[in-house]
Amino acid sequence: MFDYLQYVRQENFPHIWCAGCGDGIVLKALIRTMDKLGLSQDETVMVSGIGCSSRTPGYVDINTLHTTHGRAIAFATGVKIANPDLNVIVVTGDGDATAIGGNHFIHAARRNIDLTVLLYNNYIYGMTGGQCSPTTPRGANASTAQHGNLEPAFNISGLAIAAGASFVARGDAYHVKKLETLIGKALQKKGFSLVEVVSPCPTAFGRRNKMASPVKMMEQLRDTVVSVEKWEKMTGEERKGRFRTGILRDIEKPEFTAEYAKLIEKMRPEE
Amino acid sequence: MAGEQSASKKPAVITVNTNWCKGCEICVAFCPKDCLEMEGGKCRVARPDDCIKCMLCELRCPDFAITVE
Incomplete structure (x- = not known):
């Protein structure tokens, strides 16, 4: 057990x-x-911002920081640079990381600093009452879009790839074993790694969008998630209303703290 | 038949912490063997003998309320 x-x-x-x-x-x-x-609880730090997902550090018995809205990645960057030996995990949400924290998110990806960002995407601001977030799908209802959202949604994984992240994966809360594999690969990656996790919010999103029960939301994940391998073989028509999960990018590039250590070595005065 | 089970196949022990269970019904809905039921808004282990230890209820319980051993 x-x-x-x-x-x-x-x-x-x-x-x-x-x-x-x-x-x-x-x-x-x-x-x-x-x-x-085998990650040591003493050598792992979890940093979060504000939101439902950002409550996570309060429940985990490791080193945790619950910071200000949108700034989790900024705080985590500081932690990682101060002590590069730590495993630094950022737990954030779609609103926290891609609205108010959008710039921290893209620049950490560009910088390729060794953080593991676990981004819970539930398509809504759940904690504050179901307002539209950057990932609320077009046409979906929210408390600030009662006749349907007019804006197109951000593709968070696509954004991270475009910004230069070295590892990007998408998982979901229904396919748990696959999610574990993706998180594992992200934790082991030396560089900026993102795992976007599509996570159901039955209260603020489901109830406004014909998925009133948690079971219904999980069924919707079961029925709309497609693996990246299968996705490649699907036609545009078949992809409609579905999304893919799996590893979307995995490349090698210089990591910030390693480069910084090299610079320190280089600048050290000769004896 | 239970008698045909080898000694190494111990029956599953499913434990539900009803203080933490919030009654979302995810475990009940996705148990492939229909071992669980809802009772008074909480999960209850109704047919433990049918459990195949697939662990899906434990893996998908958002409330840390179910363990299978």
Whole structure:
């Protein structure tokens, strides 16, 4: 039996997430992956901003920072540069990372600093009452789009790839084993790695969009997720209303803290 | 038949922490063997003998409320 309790702060449970929220599922996947990789709890830091997903550090018994809205990656950058030996994990959401924190997100990807960003994409601002986020699908309802959202949504993984991230993957809260594999690869990657996790928000998103129950949201994930391998063989018509999960990019490029260490060596005065 | 099971195949022990369960029903809906039920808004282990230890209920429980061993 897997012992989750050694990794969590039991005094904070039950957690605040709503019934059927995917955030707990993703956290458990992360915990199991950390355990599998043998990541030391003392040498792992989790940094978050503000939002439902950003409540995650409160529940994990590792070094944690719960910072300001959109700035998780900025704080994490500081932690990583100060001590590059630490495993630094950023837990953020679609609103936190791609709206108010959008610039930190793209520039960390461009800089290729060794952070693992776990971005829970639930298509909405859940905590504040279901307002449109940058990933709310066009036509979907939100408290600030009661007749359907007029704006096209951000493709977060595409954004990270375009900005220069060295590892980008997308997973979802239904296909948990696959998600663990993706998180594992991201944690092991030396460079900026993003795992975008499509995570259901039954309360703020589902109820406004004909998916009133957590089960319905999970069924929707089951029925719309396609693997990257299968996606390649599908026609444009077949791809409609579906999205792909898997590794979307995995390349090697110079990592920021390693380059910085080299610079320090180079600038050291000769004896 | 239960009698044909080898000694190494121990029956599953499914534990539900009802203090943490929020009754989302994900475990009940996606159990391939229909072992779980809802009772009073919480998950209840109804047919533990049918469990094949696929772990899907534990993996997908958002509330850290189910363990299978």
